[in-house]
Amino acid sequence: MDGRNARRERNRRLAIAVVATVAAGLLAAQAWTDEPGRTKADADDGQWVRAARDYASTRYSGLAQITSANVRQLRLAWSFHTGVERGQEAAPLVIGDTLYVVTPYPNVLWALDLRRDGAVRWKYEPKPATAAQGVACCDTVNRGAAYADGRVVFNTLDAQTVAVDARSGRELWRTKLGDINRGETMTMAPLIVRDRVLVGNSGGEFGVRGWLTALDLATGAIAWRAYSTGPDRDVLIGPRFRPFYAADRVPELGVASWPAEAWKIGGGTVWGWISYDADLDLVYYGTANPGPWNAEQRPGDNKWTNTIFARRPATGEAVWAYQLTPHDVFDYDAVNEQILVDLDLKGRRRKVLVRPERNGYVYVMDRATGEVLSATAFAHVNTTRGVDLATGRLTVNDEKTPVLGKVVRDICPAAPGAKDWQPSAWSPRTGLLYIPHQNLCMDFESLDTSYIAGTPYVGAIVRMYAGPGGQRGALTAWDPVAERAAWSLREPFPVWSGALATAGDVVFYGTMDRWIKAVHARTGELLWQFQTASGIIGQPITFRGPGGKQYVAVLDGVGGWAGAIVSAGLDARDQSAGGGFVNAMRDLPRHTPRGGTLWVFALP
Amino acid sequence: MNTALAGLLVVLVAGGTTAAAPPALRVCADPNNLPFSNARGEGFENRLAELLARELGARLEYTWSAQRRGFLRNTLEAGACDVLLGVPVGFDPVLLTRPYYRSTYVFAWRRDRALDIRSLDDPRLRGLRVGVQLIGNDGVNTPPAHALSRRGIVDNVRGFSVYADYAQPNPPARILDALIAGEIDVAVVWGPLAGYFALRLPAPLALAPVTPAADPPGLRFAFAMAAGVRRDDVALRDGLQAALDRRADDVRAILDAYGVPRAAEPPR
Numbered sequence: 001m002d003g004r005n006a007r008r009e010r011n012r013r014l015a016i017a018v019v020a021t022v023a024a025g026l027l028a029a030q031a032w033t034d035e036p037g038r039t040k041a042d043a044d045d046g047q048w049v050r051a052a053r054d055y056a057s058t059r060y061s062g063l064a065q066i067t068s069a070n071v072r073q074l075r076l077a078w079s080f081h082t083g084v085e086r087g088q089e090a091a092p093l094v095i096g097d098t099l100y101v102v103t104p105y106p107n108v109l110w111a112l113d114l115r116r117d118g119a120v121r122w123k124y125e126p127k128p129a130t131a132a133q134g135v136a137c138c139d140t141v142n143r144g145a146a147y148a149d150g151r152v153v154f155n156t157l158d159a160q161t162v163a164v165d166a167r168s169g170r171e172l173w174r175t176k177l178g179d180i181n182r183g184e185t186m187t188m189a190p191l192i193v194r195d196r197v198l199v200g201n202s203g204g205e206f207g208v209r210g211w212l213t214a215l216d217l218a219t220g221a222i223a224w225r226a227y228s229t230g231p232d233r234d235v236l237i238g239p240r241f242r243p244f245y246a247a248d249r250v251p252e253l254g255v256a257s258w259p260a261e262a263w264k265i266g267g268g269t270v271w272g273w274i275s276y277d278a279d280l281d282l283v284y285y286g287t288a289n290p291g292p293w294n295a296e297q298r299p300g301d302n303k304w305t306n307t308i309f310a311r312r313p314a315t316g317e318a319v320w321a322y323q324l325t326p327h328d329v330f331d332y333d334a335v336n337e338q339i340l341v342d343l344d345l346k347g348r349r350r351k352v353l354v355r356p357e358r359n360g361y362v363y364v365m366d367r368a369t370g371e372v373l374s375a376t377a378f379a380h381v382n383t384t385r386g387v388d389l390a391t392g393r394l395t396v397n398d399e400k401t402p403v404l405g406k407v408v409r410d411i412c413p414a415a416p417g418a419k420d421w422q423p424s425a426w427s428p429r430t431g432l433l434y435i436p437h438q439n440l441c442m443d444f445e446s447l448d449t450s451y452i453a454g455t456p457y458v459g460a461i462v463r464m465y466a467g468p469g470g471q472r473g474a475l476t477a478w479d480p481v482a483e484r485a486a487w488s489l490r491e492p493f494p495v496w497s498g499a500l501a502t503a504g505d506v507v508f509y510g511t512m513d514r515w516i517k518a519v520h521a522r523t524g525e526l527l528w529q530f531q532t533a534s535g536i537i538g539q540p541i542t543f544r545g546p547g548g549k550q551y552v553a554v555l556d557g558v559g560g561w562a563g564a565i566v567s568a569g570l571d572a573r574d575q576s577a578g579g580g581f582v583n584a585m586r587d588l589p590r591h592t593p594r595g596g597t598l599w600v601f602a603l604p
Numbered sequence: 605m606n607t608a609l610a611g612l613l614v615v616l617v618a619g620g621t622t623a624a625a626p627p628a629l630r631v632c633a634d635p636n637n638l639p640f641s642n643a644r645g646e647g648f649e650n651r652l653a654e655l656l657a658r659e660l661g662a663r664l665e666y667t668w669s670a671q672r673r674g675f676l677r678n679t680l681e682a683g684a685c686d687v688l689l690g691v692p693v694g695f696d697p698v699l700l701t702r703p704y705y706r707s708t709y710v711f712a713w714r715r716d717r718a719l720d721i722r723s724l725d726d727p728r729l730r731g732l733r734v735g736v737q738l739i740g741n742d743g744v745n746t747p748p749a750h751a752l753s754r755r756g757i758v759d760n761v762r763g764f765s766v767y768a769d770y771a772q773p774n775p776p777a778r779i780l781d782a783l784i785a786g787e788i789d790v791a792v793v794w795g796p797l798a799g800y801f802a803l804r805l806p807a808p809l810a811l812a813p814v815t816p817a818a819d820p821p822g823l824r825f826a827f828a829m830a831a832g833v834r835r836d837d838v839a840l841r842d843g844l845q846a847a848l849d850r851r852a853d854d855v856r857a858i859l860d861a862y863g864v865p866r867a868a869e870p871p872r
Contacts, residue, residue, distance in 0.1 A: 181772075206740060206765060260759045260761065261762060292739065292740020293738065294744060297753040404744070449692045451691065452672065453672070454634070454637050454797070455766050458824065568674070569677065571697065
């Protein structure tokens with residue numbers, strides 16, 4: 001038996017053992033509704049089984065007890081402190097009568113009993129390596145877990161994926177996917193498609209090479225890994241790869257669009273969102289920025305960084321790819337969510353992917369082919385001048401390109417983009433995309449001496465500040481057909497939380513200055529707000545409790561890149577701390593302490 | 605009273621005064637980054653720390669932390685320790701002593717290759733395999749990495765992240781391993797790293813300071829290095845300064861023993 005066969009055999013035995021365990025668990029829990037995998041995935045059963053709720057990533061719930069007419073009566077039902085006071089970016093999950101929440105490092109998974117106001121059923125502690133904290137770029141966040149077939153699956157900061165028995169909290173498997181010593185971390189929420197758990201890595205600034213990896217749901221064994229850079233065989237580009245634009249139909253671009261071997265440490269990590277279209281059988285996700293080279297050192301498009309991939313979930317095979325920001329010089333990681341909807345565009349029904357992108361444009365793309373149908377700025381953008389729809393190529397404004405030794409001011413959007421990871425929500429009732437975002441510009445200024453690992457260097461001072469209008473954040477309701485905002489709400493701080501839309505025509509989002517807000521989905525009118533203990537960067541969800549009542553839940557706990565001044569205690573005097581973000585957030589500590597509390601609301 | 609008993613009495617007396625034990629000199633240091641420091645005390649910053657502790661009549665304590673993101677925040681700024689060694693002048697978040705040495709990025713090559721590269725403008729740099737150190741902080745890298753790309757020298761350049769694999773000894777030294785292994789022809793490396801390993805690696809290395817000394821706008825290759833404390837810790841800084849001044853010859857001797865290349869003061 002060669003090594004591979006031995007491994008297969010081990011995995012097979014493990015699979016049998018796990019299946020037996022899960023079967024036993026399910027027998028004991030008939031009340032439980034299991035994620036049905038494919039066709040019923042988007043059916044509304046009042047649960048919330050993955051961060052984006054459905055495969056289309058709408059974050060839309062068909063529940064309609066809470067409406068724009070009665071949301072003013074929303075009251076706190078119960079709350080729960082997670083015990084971890086770092087940036088809480090996770091979406092809670094609700095399966096049956098249990099709510100699950102995963103914390104930032106040390107990535108504790110709590111199971112709370114919805115029949116008893118959130119009493120603790122169990123907690124599971126994966127105990128990730130302490131060193132992981134010093135490696136994560138932007139606070140020690142985790143964006144949530146995913147559920148299927150009796151398993152709760154999530155990633156740990158030290159680059160492991162773990163599966164836990166949803167009933168007992170017992171660990172079923174754990175797979176080490178990256179090496180924290182090499183700077184690899186994991187912060188994203190997995191997506192489970194049939195028997196595949198899809199996960200990606202973080203850490204581009206350490207020279208990590210990005211990948212998306214599929215694990216077997218039953219065993220945790222690695223089924224495939226698709227790198228974002230390098231030879232076609234590593235990127236899983238084969239004979240059936242058919243990108244829409246001719247310039248992309250050239251072999252080996254993951255090597256040829258870089259100097260020499262720069263792709264080997266080229267970044268393109270996968271720390272954002274994945275969507276899935278069951279009819280086309282394609283998963284969609286984006287890759288992060290190129291690194292750790294400075295831009296002059298990596299002439300070329302640096303494929304396939306800042307790229308949307310469409311792949312087959314079973315094999316990982318790439319079907320199409322589109323690079324949103326070629327040769328990125330601004331740190332515009334292209335990891336944002338893609339919302340899969342069908343729209344009437346110019347009299348024709350189109351299966352599209354809507355993507356509010358970090359570079360400031362809402363892309364509407366044909367999700368079968370990768371054609372860009374429109375790309376319209378939803379925020380103030382001067383770094384680029386739009387997308388040429390004939391070639392698909394973004395036009396860069398060279399005047400705003402940061403060059404060492406040169407002062408460049410008023411670069412908009414700043415490095416976190418017009419919108420970072422914070423996921424938007426889509427309402428099929430209004431046809432609007434509710435985009436939580438920021439309004440930040442930056443100066444790339446003078447020079448500064450720094451050092452790391454004993455090695456001195458001359459750095460750049462990056463300072464971010466509010467863009468035109470003076471507000472640092474907004475919730476914008478975007479009409480992707482008309483290609484314009486229906487309305488936009490100004491917020492003093494970046495809106496770093498996710499959004500949630502419901503059939504009651506209510507949109508929920510959280511603010512860094514401690515409000516969970518409900519606004520009218522059609523007008524943006526503020527209908528209700530509640531002050532939490534700490535600022536909110538989490539993802540609000542809604543669910544139907546065991547008693548039939550509709551609830552809304554959100555985690556507070558300010559942090560993340562935007563809130564690290566509070567969660568990591570960055571020095572407000574150091575304008576360039578946190579990659580220059582601290583300069584824009586100096587007043588945040590006056591508005592919120594750290595936190596880590598789950599808040600659950602219901603009508604009386 | 606015999607001498608053995610006398611010795612015992614001295615010990616007992618000394619033991620009786622432990623309530624007034626010497627204060628601690630608490631140094632924040634990387635446990636795995638020679639030639640600067642390691643947990644076994646083998647780096648030149650370990651030796652400097654010992655020297656300073658002796659001079660100040662203090663006992664030496666370390667807080668170990670990989671010098672990566674959050675190092676300053678989790679060590680000095682968290683109050684876990686009080687002194688940083690090897691901080692470049694111009695690094696604003698801390699209060700600095702005057703520099704106790706000044707070094708430069710150097711070209712390094714194997715002595716069995718007759719390269720003798722001294723200038724960034726040497727045309728051979730367009731053809732040789734050149735290694736540079738990468739920082740990766742928002743695309744900011746070591747000055748030689750930037751200087752080469754400014755000259756269009758890109759395709760033959762290989763980058764080595766200073767972070768590398770922390771499970772290996774002294775991660776930033778991988779660029780020199782590659783030089784010895786013949787994977788690259790020349791490396792452009794921060795002087796103290798090159799100077800130390802030039803004395804210890806299996807094949808002898810030759811070093812030459814990078815010239816020109818500056819590459820405007822914005823790039824220079826020599827850095828003056830100092831000790832740093834929290835910004836409000838003026839008394840400690842002054843104490844360290846006085847100790848460095850009194851023991852300047854010993855400081856020089858330690859740097860010499862570790863092969864730290866020295867750079868001249870910049871012309872005024």
